[in-house]
Amino acid sequence: MPAYLAQHQNRFLEELIEWLRIPSVSADPKFHGDVLRAADFIKERLLEAGATLVEICPTAGNPIVYGEYMAGPDRPTVLVYGHYDVQPADPYELWTSPPFEPVIKDEKIYARGACDDKGQVYMHVKALEMMLRDGGLGAPCNIKFMFEGEEEIGSDNLGIFVKANKEKLKADVILISDTGILANDVPSIEVGLRGLSYHEVEVTGPNRDLHSGLYGGAVMNPINALCDMISSLHDENRHITIPGFYDNVAELSAAERAELAQAPFSEEEFEQSIGLPTAAGEAGYTTPERTSIRPTLDVNGIWGGYTGEGAKTVIASKAYAKISMRLVPHQTSDEITALFQKHFESIAPAGVTVKVTPHHGGEPVVTPTDSVAYRAAAKALEITFGKKPVPTRGGGSIPIVAMFKTELGLDSVLLGFGLDSDAIHSPNEHFGVFNFLKGIETIPEFYREYAAASN
Template identity: 45%
Template sequence: MTKLPAILSRLDADLDTSLARLSSWLEIPSISTDSAYWPDSRRAAEWLRADLESLGFKASLGETPGQPVVLAHRPKPGAPHVLFYGHYDVQPVDPLNLWDTEPFKPVVKEIAPGRKVIVARGACDDKGQVMTFVEAMRATIAETGDLPVGVTILVEGEEESGSVNLPAFVRENAEQLKADIALVCDTGMWDRDTPAITASLRGMVYQEVTISCADRDLHSGLFGGAAANPVHVLSRIIASLHDETGRITVPGFYEGVEEPSNSQKADWADLGLTEAEFLGQIGLKHSIGEKGRMLIEQIQSRPTCDVNGIWGGYTGEGTKTVIAAKASAKVSFRLVGKQDPDKIAAAFQAYVRAQLPGDVSAEFIVYSASPAIAVPADSPALTKARAALTEEWGRKAVTIGSGGSVPVVGDFKRLLGMDTLLVGFGLDDDRVHSPNEKYDLSSFHKGQRSWARILQALGS
């Protein structure tokens, strides 16, 4: 830790140089979803491979049926070992006419007094975030000749197109990828001044249910009032999935749901997230989540049930007096804690079947069933990383959960048995996936300093 001040000073002095390196990488249009840009994607992978090799890593391109994976190793026998993940591919730039500048010609601009940003596709998602880690390593090696931990780098080129080849790559290279902890940078801060570690991700059960009644669509004038209507049956079942307090009514649903600690709840309360702030941005005012729960609990640490689509009968223009033979819905459950996705899937099916009248049947398609993932609250890596972030930002780093899922984190847990810390410095207004994507220079600069501190802390 005695060399940390020198490392931080070097990062401060080299900011312009590191920004120039990032800009040269951003100029490569590595769009993975468009085959016309696949040669550029490989060029972006080769750019990073060469940069990591210059830092003393044994770096190579791991071939896949799609875009290559940048894989690099710098071991340190006897020290902890980390696996760092990011991605070098970027989203398409359409609609181009909404960009104020060329998407692949990075520019630095001031968007408010004293607030400068770099604007380019990939500036935040995810090249800028990856380079905060690389620059932290560069300065550490320059000042100390080594890194405090062993490091493996895994940067893929297909995240924006579904990471279709990554699970197989991880499985096939499991021995090379084993580490004590994984670090993922593709995430953000709580706000511009408050660093955050995402330490839990909700799981998912996604099913499609189809309710069948008559053997064909019926004339509602002839059969209405007597024949079962699958739209009515399905609607009643869906309406019954929540009670008046917002709790989910499927029997056994809450088995495995764990309560956050009092200290965790206190930290969340201090963040002061309000309905006006969170829901106001989408034109709403009132939360319909579980009563008695903070808003932040509702969106990150409590399980949910949502109907994502429903259809049946005639939906075209004009009228058609028909009673449909079938009605369908897509239903997703977000899981937390130790909820068992297979049990949840079976419980939902049993719940639906228990409410079916005579002559009515149900069929199901299970699209996904994955458990929630969480880093133990007493994890030494989590404790050290949080303290390092707090020291850098001068504000207590918060440990939060994500309401969504990050597939690679599940892959690391399932295939490598490894926990993951998600630490990134993106902001809500970075316009990720949109025209004029940007990354605050404060995020880029203090992100480098943060990773330097975290690396030292993990190696201590």
């Protein structure tokens, strides 16, 4: 560990904890003031770290924090992207410590956003400080920072901002820390991400809640109908039944699948880590394939009727679900959104009507492994972990990666430091102190390698 990092690590953690105390939940309007406070906080920290310009850029939604440190016109420019908004924290009762009262336990920081993505954004701020402060060698690249506040709700305004600010955002590559490594002794870099198509569906039966004794049997119960419709979306092999869904899926060759299979993976450890007797999924694919190269469909939430204590004999007027699909190359979010909407509306049984409201989507991407930036990232990880990183294809979505390619013509390098077990989007999200410090240590190595290879 560099001397500066060793000396200041406790302060870095305390600062991150202060930031994590702000409940910057973008999905819920009641946290809007906190979202703005979280943006102000990171603006101030960027200035303290040595950024020469930091702006809070208003959008139609939450603001984008833009910052710069310019090393010189002859240096390559790296645009760092991250987000300061976080997922909703409920169900609160499942957290062992409150989500917005961060604590360090067993060398891990527990808080909503600890890993996704405030902890990883904060690594970049502290890496800048370390490069510029006493004993630092200076930043070998021009660095631009763009931290948004709407990643968890679809990044609707980021695209507009990027389109309107192409000159300002001019760079050679994009650097993102919003992913993970396979294990603390198995460094890795994500080179593929799944896309997303997310919908809310509403099934309406009778015009009011009915007594299930007086009416039961004579009306299509909207909850039963919703269950029938959802159930029909998979066949017995867990293939998705939406017509045309697989038409554009890139099938990997046996050789490509064999290469991916070299990443270390234990089915048993996977099952144990989530407390399951058995993993399950689409027939014909391994567990790592099911979460990377295959598209999926999951119900993310469902509700309807009486959900309180005790028994109520009611037939609900309405039932709801949130349903999302993860997409792979060369599916597009627009295509799948249209197919889902059309199909789901078509399978409504007699006696109910259905409304499908698409939320937001994102495109699947595969990033190149033969670029200067990828090789610089791989080298940086090899220096700090003492081991060559493995390229992996992740199951999550960072929809803006595809958008950056389209709008700015730039590839992204996904230099993330989380772990699968960090419980992001779940109760008890956490981020290893090791991972946070390793990120701060690795990021300057990336700039060094990238600047050297670019000259």
